[in-house]
Amino acid sequence: MHYIYILRCADDSLYVGETSDVGARVLRHQAGEGSGFTRQRLPVTLVHAEQHADRRALA
Known part of the structure; x- marks a missing residue:
């Protein structure tokens, strides 16, 4: 999984x-x-995190 935050x-x-x-990145x-x-x-x-199937799905 990949996230936008x-x-x-x-x-x-x-x-x-x-x-x-997300947790490690915020730290x-x-x-x-x-x-x-x-x-x-x-x-x-952290005010928002949105899950996506993979990094390509973020585009």
């Missing part, structure tokens, strides 16, 4: 990403290892 950052901005493991964001965008806007909160 949305995070709300501390400054109220939103970040959209994709992953095969990486929280640790400052997720992306440059979220690293500067910690902490983040």
Whole structure:
């Protein structure tokens, strides 16, 4: 399975990403290892995750 997810950052901005493991990916964001965008806007909160059969289905 693959997921699209949305995070709300501390400054109220939103970040959209994709992953095969939402929980692990959110933890990486929280640790400052997720992306440059979220690293500067910690902490983040998961606000939505949408499951898809595979990565190709996200297009």
